[in-house]
Structures are given as C-alpha cells and as structure tokens.
Amino acid sequence: MGLHTTDIIVLRKYPFRETSVVVSCLSDRFGKLKGLVKGLRQQPNRYHSAMEPLTVNRIVFYDTLTSSLHLVSQCDLLDPLDSLQRDLETMRTAAHCVDLADTVLALEEPQPLIYQLLRDTLGRLSLDPSGRVLLRVHFVTRLLRLIGFQPQLDTCVGCETSVEVEEGFWSVSEGGLLCVRCHSQDPRAESVNPETLKALKLLAQSDAPIAMDDSLVQLLSRRLDAFLQWRLDRPLKTLSIR
Numbered sequence: 139m140g141l142h143t144t145d146i147i148v149l150r151k152y153p154f155r156e157t158s159v160v161v162s163c164l165s166d167r168f169g170k171l172k173g174l175v176k177g178l179r180q181q182p183n184r185y186h187s188a189m190e191p192l193t194v195n196r197i198v199f200y201d202t203l204t205s206s207l208h209l210v211s212q213c214d215l216l217d218p219l220d221s222l223q224r225d226l227e228t229m230r231t232a233a234h235c236v237d238l239a240d241t242v243l244a245l246e247e248p249q250p251l252i253y254q255l256l257r258d259t260l261g262r263l264s265l266d267p268s269g270r271v272l273l274r275v276h277f278v279t280r281l282l283r284l285i286g287f288q289p290q291l292d293t294c295v296g297c298e299t300s301v302e303v304e305e306g307f308w309s310v311s312e313g314g315l316l317c318v319r320c321h322s323q324d325p326r327a328e329s330v331n332p333e334t335l336k337a338l339k340l341l342a343q344s345d346a347p348i349a350m351d352d353s354l355v356q357l358l359s360r361r362l363d364a365f366l367q368w369r370l371d372r373p374l375k376t377l378s379i380r
C-alpha cells in the first residue's frame with residue numbers, strides 16, 4: 139500500500155452510502171483514478187475541497203492492491219475555475235470535454251499530456267469563452283490523437299491505399315477517408331477539401347488552438363460530433379453543442 143500526492147481534475151462525483159462520495163478524476167501522474175472520500179457529505183469541513191466536478195485539486199490517496207477504488211485522505215482546492223459557471227454554453231462545453239475524457243480514458247494509465255490538455259482547455263475556456271467552439275474542436279482532435287482514436291485521413295479505410303486529398307470522401311460510418319473506388323461503401327460520404335484536412339492535422343499536433351475561419355470551425359465541429367457518435371460505445375449526454 140502506498141501513499142501518493144497528485145494534482146487532479148474532478149470529472150464526476152457520485153454519492154456513496156450515507157456520508158461519502160466517490161470521484162472519478164484525471165490526475166497528472168497516474169491517469170484516470172477513482173477515489174473514495176469518506177465523510178465528505180457529513181463533515182465537509184474536514185476537507186479543504188468539496189471535490190466538485192471541473193475543479194482542480196491536490197489530493198493525497200492510498201493505493202490498495204486489491205481494488206481500483208483508492209482512499210482519498212486529503213483534498214485541497216487549487217483552482218475552482220469559477221468562471222466556467224458564468225453561462226450555460228460555457229458550462230456545457232466544459233462538461234462535454236470532461237465527459238469525453240471520462241468516457242475514453244482507461245483507469246490508471248498515466249496520461250500527463252491529456253491531463254495538461256484538459257487543464258489548459260478548461261483554463262482557456264474560463265478566461266475567454268468566446269472561442270469555445272474552437273477550443274472544443276481542438277480539445278477533441280488532440281485528445282483523439284493522443285489516445286489513438288483519430289479518424290483515418292491518410293489512407294482509404296476501405297482498401298488502405300493512400301488517398302489524394304482532392305479525391306477523398308469523408309465517411310462517418312467508416313471512420314475516415316474513402317478513395318474514389320471505395321466511395322460506394324458509403325454513398326453518403328462527403329467530399330472533403332484539403333483545407334479541412336490540413337486544419338485537422340494541425341490541431342491534432344498542437345498543444346494550443348490555432349486561429350481559423352469560423353465557418354471551418356463549425357464544419358469541423360459537426361464532423362467531429364458525427365465521428366464521436368460513431369466511434370464511442372455509449373452516446374455522450376453532452377454531445378451536440380452549438
């Protein structure tokens with residue numbers, strides 16, 4: 139049994155028995171964790187944080203070899219990110235990012251780049267919510283790349299030959315580009331222009347959003363929503379933000 143200190147972003151919080159809570163959180167060093175905070179509902183003053191979703195905290199936890207539910211012995215609020223609550227759309231965008239991270243990440247696989255990505259995204263959103271659609275498009279694109287879930291946009295998903303961008307069709311139901319010969323596999327696949335693909339590649343590689351045309355951002359947002367709906371096992375409650 140070991141004792142660890144780590145910074146975390148709370149993804150979800152559930153009541154546990156009469157007095158306690160269980161939190162799902164993303165940590166800087168240990169990846170996604172589940173932690174039990176005993177007595178938090180009965181004696182909130184015992185801890186220096188209410189462990190609300192979308193807040194950044196420093197916790198001390200015991201790891202047990204028998205369970206993936208760790209016992210959290212201390213929690214201190216580092217950043218409440220209060221500004222995320224300023225309006226409904228900002229709140230929904232933040233909730234969507236957290237929901238997606240909670241859905242796609244496996245427990246206890248260290249993901250320091252994804253922790254930083256989520257923390258940066260929530261921080262940027264709290265400072266300036268006007269670019270929230272671009273922030274979300276960047277977050278989703280970069281997250282999918284970091285976990286290896288990204289759409290296949292270099293080679294045809296039907297025959298694996300490389301596709302000239304000018305002749306490619308983006309198929310939602312096939313998860314990437316189809317070449318001219320394979321287009322019949324999904325007649326609903328739409329042609330895609332080089333600018334769109336270039337923007338996606340740049341966003342996937344970048345630690346920060348890149349300024350681009352609003353119409354392109356809206357297009358990417360719709361395509362990524364459709365891709366997530368196809369790719370994820372369960373639908374996200376927070377999908378379809380406009």
Ligand SMILES: [Zn+2]
Nearest residue numbers: 294297317320
């Ligand atoms: Zn093909």
